[in-house]
Amino acid sequence: MELWKDIEPDAFHLLASGGWLEPAQVIDVREQMEWDYYHLDGSLLVPMNTIPGRLDEIPTDKPVYIICAHGVRSTGVCRYLTEKGYSNLHNVNGGMAAVAALRGFQYD
Numbered sequence: 626m627e628l629w630k631d632i633e634p635d636a637f638h639l640l641a642s643g644g645w646l647e648p649a650q651v652i653d654v655r656e657q658m659e660w661d662y663y664h665l666d667g668s669l670l671v672p673m674n675t676i677p678g679r680l681d682e683i684p685t686d687k688p689v690y691i692i693c694a695h696g697v698r699s700t701g702v703c704r705y706l707t708e709k710g711y712s713n714l715h716n717v718n719g720g721m722a723a724v725a726a727l728r729g730f731q732y733d
Contacts (some may be wrong), residue, residue: 629691629703629714634723637690637715641665641724651690652683654702655721659694663725663732673698676705685711692717692724694733 640646651668653660660670671679673693683689683706691699691706696718703716717724725732 628707628712629716631718632690632715634717634719634727637692637717638724638727640690641667642728646690647687649682649684650687651692652702653721654691654693654698659721663721663730665692665721665724668692673702676702680709683711688713688715690715690717693720695720695722 641651646667648667649669651665653664653668653670654673654676655670656672657670664670669682671682689711691702691714693699693702696716697720699716699720703714706714722732
């Protein structure tokens with residue numbers, strides 16, 4: 626049993642575009658060049674390989690949405706954060722590619 630929840634891109638898009646998420650609730654675990662190409666306003670870039678050294682930037686008192694390009698890295702980050710005691714994590718299914726498509730942007 627996984628200790629995080631998956632969220633479909635359309636549900637996440639409604640939250641993100643509706644102003645329901647506070648800064649740092651969306652953790653983008655892609656690399657800087659991917660972020661520079663396309664990212665969500667209000668999200669925090671924390672590349673996957675930097676997560677262990679930046680745990681203090683990831684909230685523990687509110688829901689956190691982890692996103693990457695397609696959902697693979699974010700799943701690994703959710704697993705890691707769960708092992709570190711985090712809860713209330715949400716993995717964005719389909720990642721940035723799926724969310725960008727909902728916003729009319731061809732990600733890849």
